Amino acid sequence: MCGIVGLLVKTPALREKLGELMVPMLIGMTERGPDSAGLAVFGNPLAESQRKISVYSGLTEDGADFNWLGLSHELKAHLGVPVGIEIKGNHAVLTFDVAPAIVKRWIAEHHPKLHILSTGRSIDLYKDIGTPAEVAARYDFSKLTGSHLVGHTRMATESAVTPDRAHPFTAGEDFCLVHNGSLSNPNGIRRMLEPRGIHFETDNDTEAACRFLEWRLREGDDLETALQKGFEELDGFFTFLMGTPDKLALIRDPFACKPAVVAETDDYVAIASEFRSLAHLPGIKHATVFEPAPEEMYVWNA
Amino acid sequence: MERLTFDLATQPLRELNTFLHNDAKDGKARHVTVLNPDGAHNIAVGLDCPVEVEIVGHAGYYAGGMNKSASVTITGSAGTGVAENMMSGKVHVKGFASNGAGASAHGGLLVIDGDAGLRCGISLKGGNIVVGGSVGSFSAFMAQAGRMVICGDAGDALGDSLYEAVLYVKGNVKSLGADAQYEPMTDEDIAAVASLLDQAGLDHDPKAFRRIASKRSLYHWNADANQEY
Numbered sequence: 132m133c134g135i136v137g138l139l140v141k142t143p144a145l146r147e148k149l150g151e152l153m154v155p156m157l158i159g160m161t162e163r164g165p166d167s168a169g170l171a172v173f174g175n176p177l178a179e180s181q182r183k184i185s186v187y188s189g190l191t192e193d194g195a196d197f198n199w200l201g202l203s204h205e206l207k208a209h210l211g212v213p214v215g216i217e218i219k220g221n222h223a224v225l226t227f228d229v230a231p232a233i234v235k236r237w238i239a240e241h242h243p244k245l246h247i248l249s250t251g252r253s254i255d256l257y258k259d260i261g262t263p264a265e266v267a268a269r270y271d272f273s274k275l276t277g278s279h280l281v282g283h284t285r286m287a288t289e290s291a292v293t294p295d296r297a298h299p300f301t302a303g304e305d306f307c308l309v310h311n312g313s314l315s316n317p318n319g320i321r322r323m324l325e326p327r328g329i330h331f332e333t334d335n336d337t338e339a340a341c342r343f344l345e346w347r348l349r350e351g352d353d354l355e356t357a358l359q360k361g362f363e364e365l366d367g368f369f370t371f372l373m374g375t376p377d378k379l380a381l382i383r384d385p386f387a388c389k390p391a392v393v394a395e396t397d398d399y400v401a402i403a404s405e406f407r408s409l410a411h412l413p414g415i416k417h418a419t420v421f422e423p424a425p426e427e428m429y430v431w432n433a
Numbered sequence: 434m435e436r437l438t439f440d441l442a443t444q445p446l447r448e449l450n451t452f453l454h455n456d457a458k459d460g461k462a463r464h465v466t467v468l469n470p471d472g473a474h475n476i477a478v479g480l481d482c483p484v485e486v487e488i489v490g491h492a493g494y495y496a497g498g499m500n501k502s503a504s505v506t507i508t509g510s511a512g513t514g515v516a517e518n519m520m521s522g523k524v525h526v527k528g529f530a531s532n533g534a535g536a537s538a539h540g541g542l543l544v545i546d547g548d549a550g551l552r553c554g555i556s557l558k559g560g561n562i563v564v565g566g567s568v569g570s571f572s573a574f575m576a577q578a579g580r581m582v583i584c585g586d587a588g589d590a591l592g593d594s595l596y597e598a599v600l601y602v603k604g605n606v607k608s609l610g611a612d613a614q615y616e617p618m619t620d621e622d623i624a625a626v627a628s629l630l631d632q633a634g635l636d637h638d639p640k641a642f643r644r645i646a647s648k649r650s651l652y653h654w655n656a657d658a659n660q661e662y
Contacts, residue, residue, distance in 0.1 A: 385570075386551065386570075386571075387532060387550060387551050387569065390512070390513065390531065390532075392510075392531075405472055405493060405494075405512060406471070406472030406491045406493065406510070406512065407471055407472030407473060407493055408472075409472070410469075410471030410472055410491070411471075416490075420491065420509070420510060420528070421529070422510075422529060422531055422550060424569075425551065425569070425570070
């Protein structure tokens with residue numbers, strides 16, 4: 132079991148309240164996923180040449196006491212360009228004006244235990260072990276702002292309970308995916324992608340789906356075409372919720388083995404595994420509530 | 434007390450279910466209204482007295498499960514397994530129902546005004562199900578006894594491996610499952626559909642329905658079938 136939540140606000144004023152609206156959604160899915168939680172939030176993109184990475188220090192010896200400022204100074208000295216940093220305990224967002232591969236390579240060489248959570252111009256990503264309420268408090272989720280987000284509460288079945296195996300998973304830039312279910316052919320997908328130079332970080336089945344879809348997008352497929360190929364190649368049970376800088380997308384396997392419910396008003400589109408995560412939303416009593424059909428694509432624009 | 438209201442925003446679900454199992458059975462209320470269900474699981478499960486329960490809003494998993502004698506109405510939608518294993522009485526969902534609605538119901542009547550998800554009436558054992566909208570794939574899988582009336586369409590593999598349950602469909606059927614077949618509507622079938630529609634409060638022409646029942650070719654092992662069904 133696992134819980135997924137997604138929220139896309141249509142009313143610009145609600146962007147300031149994105150985190151506040153989402154926290155009860157995430158906590159509502161605690162019974163479905165008590166061991167880890169995470170979310171990816173999409174906001175206004177950085178300038179064309181800039182990139183940001185979300186970095187997790189929980190796997191280093193210093194954990195939440197990691198010397199982030201020291202890291203940003205070292206990076207600045209190495210790159211010769213300013214590095215912006217926002218720190219939340221064992222998590223930091225680094226912003227810079229060089230190719231992210233250079234930064235990531237430097238981090239891998241000098242701080243191999245730092246875990247890069249996401250890369251892009253719009254995405255910030257947080258994930259850690261603990262109950263959804265603990266993880267939400269750890270990173271001040273209620274203060275997050277942005278246009279849309281994708282969240283997950285995990286009850287691990289396919290791989291160990293560790294921060295890097297929590298969801299969302301990311302691949303490439305500004306793409307993330309959360310999964311409720313279990314795939315039966317993740318290793319086949321992996322064996323197909325690895326010879327193409329696609330590197331995996333964990334043994335988690337969801338990572339295979341994430342890297343497969345991101346690979347299709349990078350190869351030039353639009354989101355709908357990539358999802359169609361996902362239906363053809365990914366075998367197993369899934370409700371997938373995906374985020375890109377301007378879209379939120381949902382698909383369910385043909386047997387609809389894993390639940391999903393959508394509530395839509397003039398102000399927002401909210402998605403959750405179960406209605407109990409939507410019940411607190413403003414205007415929910417007058418929302419259009421429906422269950423997304425199996426093997427259909429649902430794509431909402433931010 | 435004739436009527437009583439439970440507000441699940443302030444009262445624990447267990448208080449409601451304990452009341453329905455004990456006090457309602459002792460005749461302390463004939464009508465119970467449940468406010469703010471907010472998708473909670475197991476609302477009004479295991480009832481076994483003729484109490485009327487109205488759930489105002491959306492119910493979570495297994496609402497009205499194992500129902501006996503009671504009449505449960507859900508004004509919003511119902512999650513997975515509504516009226517699962519119902520024995521008697523009535524469960525009425527005014528919105529849509531998720532997967533496995535009325536699964537293995539032995540008796541009683543389940544009415545869903547909207548659509549039902551996949552596997553509606555799976556392993557039905559004698560209950561009746563009337564769906565005002567459409568049903569998802571694999572509905573009535575291995576249904577053994579009872580009847581399903583579907584006013585809208587049906588998804589793939591309707592009635593796969595049917596036993597003696599009978600299905601009536603007004604709309605399109607995407608595909609029939611193994612061993613299910615269309616059969617002519619008799620006067621008895623038309624009367625049965627008319628009666629179930631009447632009990633469900635739905636207005637359709639009973640003659641517009643098609644009957645689906647088992648070919649019974651899977652009842653006996655056929656060594657020559659070569660795994661082709």
